Amino acid sequence: MRHLSQPKLSSGIGKSLGQFACALLLSLLSALAGAAPLLPAAPELAATAWLLVDSETGTVLAEHEADLPLPPASLAKMLTSYIVSEEIEAGRLSEQELVRISDNAWERGGAKTDGSTMFLEPRSKVSVIDLMRGVIIQSGNDAAIALAEHISGSEEQFADLMNQQAAQLGMHDSLFHNATGLPSPGMVSTARDLALLARATIVDHPDHYGIYAEKYFTHNNIRQPNRNRLLWRDSSVDGLKTGHTEASGYCLVASAQRRDMRLIAVVLGTDSDQARARETQKLLSYGFRNYETKRLYDSGAALKQQVRVWYGRTEAVDLVVEEPVLLTFLRGSEKQLEAQVVVPTQLEAPIQAGQKLGSLRITLHGELLLERDLVADRKIEQGSLFKRFKDWLTLFFSRLFS
Structure with missing residues (x-):
């Protein structure tokens, strides 16, 4: 293995x-x-790349093109959220600290765009923890940009911090240009790197990881659901993040725990929201049915x-x-x-x-x-x-x- x-x-x-x-x-x-137990072949998915790993041991249970560089779409926001958690843990940021929403965050990620948004008001002040929920649950581009600017002064400088953090986590085949995952030539990650990031999120910041399981978040009187369909379909699933752009297709990084075993599944490049949930569930079912961790x-x-x-x-x-x-x-x-x-x-x-x-x-x-x-x-x-x-x-x- x-x-x-x-x-x-x-x-x-x-x-x-x-x-x-x-x-x-x-x-x-x-x-x-005794005789060796039979092992069914790993599932073939309708996706460009995928990876299934045990979260505790790091054992890879199934993979296909796991090191192929692909646009990460909103999966990049997992790294944005991870860095925010790191800043809070280091005492450089607090959950209740207020962040001023810049005109730039509103113009590039707000209500007037076609992308996912938290519907932040320009020049309003919002707490760090609410912005984290906006990034994780609502996949708000405006929230991700606002946090990046608050931490590093600009999104460009924050992207440099993202790449430093990615290197420390062992994500050696990833390159980030922004905090949102919005299309940018040359910005890529891999299924293996994203699994590393998911594993670090779960292990290093368990309190903030709990946000990934929240099904709804309301801001500005606008209630939005978590885009991870598996939170409704499978009670063992408690995170992580969806992503979608035309270049990346529909992507999902998901984690589930059954008994004493936690698995992380990464599925990249499916053709629909329904497909990414379906194919991810195939991977998780294969792992839990055929393997155990002790x-x-x-x-x-x-x-x-x-x-x-x-x-x-x-x-x-x-x-x-x-x-x-x-x-x-x-x-x-x-x-x-x-x-x-x-x-x-x-x-x-x-x-x-x-x-x-x-x-x-x-x-x-x-x-x-x-x-x-x-x-x-x-x-x-x-x-x-x-x-x-x-x-x-x-x-x-x-x-x-x-």
């Missing part, structure tokens, strides 16, 4: 360490391997206990995982999962707490699904001169007679 971003996986310990593999049974895995180990869990340490004050160390270990795998294949702990044949003091000493590898039918570092659970200092000489003699004679 592929992963959404550069995975936080180790490359193994390396042959120079003289590895040996020690089989380790997970408490939730059976030692008996926590295998909690942070600090010992994967290898009492590993011998030479030349130290203490003769053994436990190897633990620093972060929770979650895995997305084919539904029904739990009993076929296999785990190995790989450690060097000889560990020597001094050892620092948190020092990488081995790796955990989980495979399914020989395919590597996950690899994580194993680290020392505590510091082990060198032993006395007598202790080190004693260990040296032990190792010398064990090699001599082996």
Whole structure:
């Protein structure tokens, strides 16, 4: 399986360490391997590009042209909203801070345009949080421009901030020229980059992510619905954003959570509002029906206990995982999962707490699904001169007679 971003996986310990593999049974895995479950082919969608990923693990479950640069349309507003959330978190902006609506925001994104709008009045003052709702729920171009001008002075300067933020999120195939997603030659993003942005929105700003699930927002006595049809069709869907221009077609980035699994689906370039909802639902249904995500180990869990340490004050160390270990795998294949702990044949003091000493590898039918570092659970200092000489003699004679 592929992963959404550069995975936080180790490359193994390396042959120079003289590895040996020690089989380790997970408490939730059976030692008996049965027949592999059947996996239906991923759906073919009536769209230009698409991607389906697990939000927690970043595992890619289905994709087509996921790295093809395409106009992002109003999906660009997800990045605008993300930056606003970042500014609020950093204390440079507050939700109740009032933003003056410029003539430019009204002229380029307001009621007199053919685009989506919040129906802001020029030179009025509106709170940041209301403008965020106008961007997210109503897809208001005027609201996006007003926020961009308030944060950066101009939309052009804000676009530079968008590209810096995109680079930090790993969106390396995206380029933004404005805060709205209105057509601009060369402004592009990809299904993979937009999934990265959606994942960051969900994880980094959960409070503001809740706005994406709101079905209606009223401003200026004008009540507008959220354009994401799936909010009405599927109770597990709680965001994110629609987009449409003539060049981009109808697009949708959606996220849904069922049981303990959250998926993100990106569908770009369909031919209608109905089609983008229908095709996105196909992707989500495929993922939830055929895959599951489980926590295998909690942070600090010992994967290898009492590993011998030479030349130290203490003769053994436990190897633990620093972060929770979650895995997305084919539904029904739990009993076929296999785990190995790989450690060097000889560990020597001094050892620092948190020092990488081995790796955990989980495979399914020989395919590597996950690899994580194993680290020392505590510091082990060198032993006395007598202790080190004693260990040296032990190792010398064990090699001599082996």
